[in-house]
Amino acid sequence: MEKIDLDKIIPENDLEEEIISDLKSGKNKEVITRCPPEPSGYWHIAHVKAWTIDFETAKKFGGKTYLRMDDTNPLKEEGEFAESYLEDLAWLGYKPDKLIYASEAYFEDIYKIAEQMILDGKAYVCFLSAEEVSATRGTLTEPGKESPYRNTSPEENLRLFREMRDGKFEDGKATLRAKIDMAHPNMNMRDPVMYRVLRAKHYRLGNKWCIYPMYDFAHPLEDALEGVTYSLCSMEFHEHRPLYEWFIENGWKKPYPPKQREFSRLTIENVLIGKRYLKQFVNDKIVSGWDDPRFPTLVGVRRRGYTAKALKDFVKSVGWGNVLEVTVPYSALEYYVRADLNQIATRAMVVLDPLKVIITNYNGEDEEFEIQNNPNDENQGYHKSKFGKVIYIEKEDFSLNPPPKYNRLTLGGIVRLKGAYIIKCNNVLYNEDGSINHLECEYIPESKSGNDTSGIKCKGTIHFVSENNCFEITIREFKNLIKREVANPAKALSEGAKIEDILEPNSLVEIKALAENFLKKAKVEDKFQFIRKGYYCMDKDSTDDNYIFNSTISLKDSFNK
């Protein structure tokens, strides 16, 4: 373990203060956390909070983090999901110190602990049906009734439990229950089920077992078995903590037990989260797959162009939290996406909605000039672009009836072409239907970017491409999958809204655009800023004759808003 000077660590939440105190007092010798996904769906943005807390907390104290597949329910789990987590985690930049499949690693141990607990009189085999258990649990204000099987002798319980394991009982006919207190005010403590009979093919163990431990029983013991010292989970488990501790005390019975601590779950306005709904969107082909760029899955936002750093910075900004769930506006996430992309994205000129411009007084060959790949980072260098007789500018960068403070091109007005010259618009040529066909402009030869001797002051700078230095690309512009006004889509759906009601109609629009030739060098997942427009990244659907770019996020725009 790395040497860490505890006095130099600045605790950022209650847990970290507790860790420092535990380490100093010797109550714990190291920090071991675990990242315990159940392989039952793809990870989404909100999961990043949990994994960041697990990994960063351990890292801060020179500890370790284990990736443990929490696969105790064969009905829901699939290998595909488990594999996706390995990739997602690598993308996030986290390396688990160990990879564990709880089923393979711990089912035997957990089983043995259950037997010991039976012998200790702490667990019993119960033959009440699920309905009967539910009916005898009591209510929030009334105590439950004790099971008639509660006082079976330990020896008999052990025999029965082994019969459960050996397949003597049908699914649902028998459970192993913890003997705690049917009158406990915490419902979790009313003789919870530890094992159920379940014949289903486990994605790793096949049909090896016909009984499976419940989360509440398995989780604390798995933590203890692998030496986890801090078991961090979301607030919904807070009331399971007494049970967690009960199983540690009565099942584990050894020193240095793990501690469960809880943080707020994170949700983001306007984002659909919830495995069930995500799965439905995929199955119903509302999206192209788990990695649809409009999807909040990690594979989705990654394809959209979000970076791992942005996601991690975002969840760190939200903090630990002390309520069940914290909801932040989408703009909070977007801020971090832009912030990171601004540092790393390569600048390029792309005209999304072209308007042809003929430079009447320019007659030579195309002229090269350089564009800085990233004005925020000199090390990213420059690339060549060209200016020529025929160029294209953005339609919205020319106006016949300019609104106030319009800095772009107008009839008779001037504008700077980024990296090249100042031009003046002298004439507008129309089509028969009255729309603009093209513009005739003159350029000011003395205004060349970098050594402008013209003395002309120009308020606006616009981007452009030269006809001889551009090629057509495909752009996928995205809007949120869910209508803006639906802050909590999962809740809306659970309250009966139809998917059509909350779905943004045109969340994907494909357009053609003209990009400077430099973009031919792009590779899948490369990130660009199309100057003055937004951030884009190359999509995996691209081919040699069809470059496709996903719009990650627009630039902020304080003029058009």
Added chain:
RNA sequence: AGGGGUGUCGCCAAGUGGUAAGGCACAAGAUUUUGAUUCUUGCAUUCGUAGGUUCAAAUCCUGCCACCCCUGCCA
């Protein structure tokens, strides 16, 4: 016979008896060959509420009020 948790700016969030950090959002200004970035400034006389203790209270005490979570053989 209920139990657990939470109330500090529109949203997150510090604060643990000494006179309300910070971020997002928003607004205004400066710089800018991206109306971006960057920078500067503004943004809670007040901490759910009513009392009390104290020289001093978001912090301590008492009473109210509001919201969230818990009755899977899911995790």
